[in-house]
Amino acid sequence: MxxxxxxxxxxxxxxxxxxxxxxxxxxxxxxxxxxxxxxxxxxxxxxxxxxxxxxxxxxxxxxxxxxxxxxxxxxxxxxxxxxxxxxxxxxxxxxxxxxxxxxxxxxxxxxxxxxxxxxxxxxxxxxxxxxxxxxxxxxxxxxxxxxxxxxxxxxxxxxxxxxxxxxxxxxxxxxxxxxxxxxxxxxxxxxxxxxxxxxxxxxxxxxxxxxxxxxxxxxxxxxxxxxxxxxxxxxxxxRPVDQVFPKQVVAIGEEVLRVEALGRCLEYENVSFDVRRGEILGVYGLIGAGRSEVMHALFGTAPAETGRIVLNGETVSIRSAQQAIAHGIGLVPEDRQRQGAHLRLAIGDNITLPSLGRTTRGGFLSARREREQAAPLAEQLGVKMSGLRQRVEDLSGGNQQKVVIAKWLATAPRVLILDEPTKGIDVGAKAQVHRLMGELAAKGVAIIMVSSELPEVLGMADRIMVMRRGLVQGIVPRSEATPERIVKMATDA
The missing domain is CATH 3.40.50.300 (P-loop containing nucleotide triphosphate hydrolases)
Structure with a gap:
């Protein structure tokens, strides 16, 4: 033909x-x-x-x-x-x-x-x-x-x-x-x-x-x-596909975060789960399942109306992003361009923005401190850039995502929420993000990964929480998770 x-x-x-x-x-x-x-x-x-x-x-x-x-x-x-x-x-x-x-x-x-x-x-x-x-x-x-x-x-x-x-x-x-x-x-x-x-x-x-x-x-x-x-x-x-989902075997430690009966009118209700040191908890569901809404409740940008959040054994109130950061919670949002980064600001400014206390002295920003904090993170994530003063809007989608992740790594989080961390980026950049997730888990960070890509959830998560219409349908261990089982829970097919 x-x-x-x-x-x-x-x-x-x-x-x-x-x-x-x-x-x-x-x-x-x-x-x-x-x-x-x-x-x-x-x-x-x-x-x-x-x-x-x-x-x-x-x-x-x-x-x-x-x-x-x-x-x-x-x-x-x-x-x-x-x-x-x-x-x-x-x-x-x-x-x-x-x-x-x-x-x-x-x-x-x-x-x-x-x-x-x-x-x-x-x-x-x-x-x-x-x-x-x-x-x-x-x-x-x-x-x-x-x-x-x-x-x-x-x-x-x-x-x-x-x-x-x-x-x-x-x-x-x-x-x-x-x-x-x-x-x-x-x-x-x-x-x-x-x-x-x-x-x-x-x-x-x-x-x-x-x-x-x-x-x-x-x-x-x-x-x-x-x-x-x-x-x-x-x-x-x-390179071979086994490098795309480089899952590391990590010893999972004690509970870091527990959520009990979290609810918000018309968005989700009775959401309960926990995540431990070194664990990657995958959250799967179709659009409208309530996944992102729960994550924004944990980060304080859209607080829950019912239920409680327990962090390191203590009940905490998180009503703002500032409080979440103070408690050691970071959120890489789904919409990196509108919610994750200031596109017109430089890479270095973006990376250090949530942790200005470490880069300022007497109320004035120290360019040296900003550089010392941002440069190693940009290098660790392999951000392709002309320098830390390059604006984020001039980067590719994958490199923008790396800058957003670097921003939250700079806060040294105990809980890191990744909402669709590889959405719209290529396979090579995905592999780098997945490798970083494994490295963070190995250092004891508790990771919550929200994803609508089933291969990513199955490839990276230690447990998978499935949501449908604002409700948790179940939490499945990695060893028992199959594509058919997860999809059935998410769709009631």
Whole structure:
């Protein structure tokens, strides 16, 4: 079968930095191809080239068997290429119909043909979600519905090639399944789909083919039949899969934290568990299960209304983050950009922010003390940076996460809560975070790891607490945990 789109030896540099050295990719009509690779592997640059946002420095692009140079984003759309991004590119103040036809509104003379635009919008939405009114202001839609509007836009352009860049990152399990169903329908209609995801369960559930990039080069592509996640990870990172979940055997000590019948109206109730020195307690559940809400109660940012928290044998009241820090509790939140870091501040400022008492003298910040505290932590976590004065917003997602973790390591916590610690970061960065978790546990830190990635929970946790609809369904020892058992508890399947 002839690929509809083929890239061979595609290269792109930004100044002296080589983003792509030898990009290779084949897309086929009626098939979903997974694009895999670590952050910095060249995936985003490749997508920008395909969509006409940037021009390649070298290599060849073939469309329908003929060489082509994609001049611009408008040219890409005219060729039948459309993209759906992780953060929906939509305009809240405009209507759904206006968003669907934002790049090519039907005209009647020199004026917009509004009746035709509304009619065509209804026809397209009837295939995706008939409940969406094309006359509705888009700002009223959910995240999942915004993604559907992006798909509707692709269909309005009669896209033959649809690129989906991490489309499920902000979706619930149910919403993701609905998106998969639509994606399969697009595939069955003969469209070529390029699907970018860090989640292997999504890749194997949805995709027909794979293409792997590493260090700016295509290192392998083909059909997924007969492939395993282990072989894909080895291609992506150049090392065996057993280094991705480097679980250390640690002697688990005495109880550090105990939670008894914690509750907060409409969020969770009767939540009880404990965690010990050197233990990694995994917390698993679907979106809306109440996991993050319980963690914010422990950290004082959204205190519980009932129940009690026992720390080192004493009942404590935690009504603020300051009190949590004083008790030796740290929280790496799920949303690292909004809650975990000050993006416009420097790396050193972020790392030392919760422990300013150690870097100030007489109310004034000591640059030397900040450097002495932040530099070893940044080095320990392998933060790729130009220096401690580099702003966090200029770092990759994986390195931003390392800075947030370093911030809480600087407080020397006795309990460290990691809420989705590897969300949106590549396999290599995940392995580093997992290795650090093992090192902290070996030093006696009690770790609570909230994760919606089942392989991560099974690979790293000593015990797994499963939540569903604000209730604890049970706590399973590592030796008794199986994917089927955990999923059944989380979904009541």
């Amino acid at each position: 002839q690929p509809i789109l083929s890239l061979d030896g595609v290269a792109k540099s930004y100044g002296g930095v080589k983003a792509l050295t030898s990009g290779a990719l084949d897309l086929y009509c009626g098939q979903v191809t997974a694009l895999l690779g670590e952050n910095g592997a060249g995936k985003s640059t490749l997508v920008k080239i395909i969509t006409g946002i940037v021009h390649a420095d070298g290599g060849t692009i073939t469309l329908d068997g003929k060489p082509v140079v994609i001049e611009s984003a408008e040219h890409a759309r005219s060729l039948g290429i459309s993209a759906i991004f992780q953060e929906p590119v939509v305009f809240d103040a405009l209507t759904v119909a206006e968003n669907i036809f934002i790049t090519g509104r039907p005209l009647k003379g020199r004026s917009v043909d509004w009746p035709t635009m509304m009619r065509r919008s209804r026809e397209i939405l009837a295939e995706l979600d008939p409940s969406i009114d094309p006359a509705m202001v888009l700002g009223r839609l959910s995240v999942a519905q915004r993604h559907l509007v992006q798909i509707a836009r692709a269909l309005s352009n009669d896209a033959r090639i649809v690129i989906m860049d991490e489309p499920t990152a902000a979706l619930s399990h149910r919403e993701a399944e609905e998106l998969f169903a639509i994606t399969r329908r697009l595939r069955d209609e003969g469209r070529a789909i390029l699907f970018i995801s860090h989640k292997f369960e999504e890749v194997f559930a949805l995709c027909d083919r794979y293409a792997v990039f590493r260090d700016g080069a295509g290192v392998g592509q083909g059909t997924l039949q007969g492939m395993s996640s282990e072989r894909l990870i080895t291609l992506m990172v150049g």
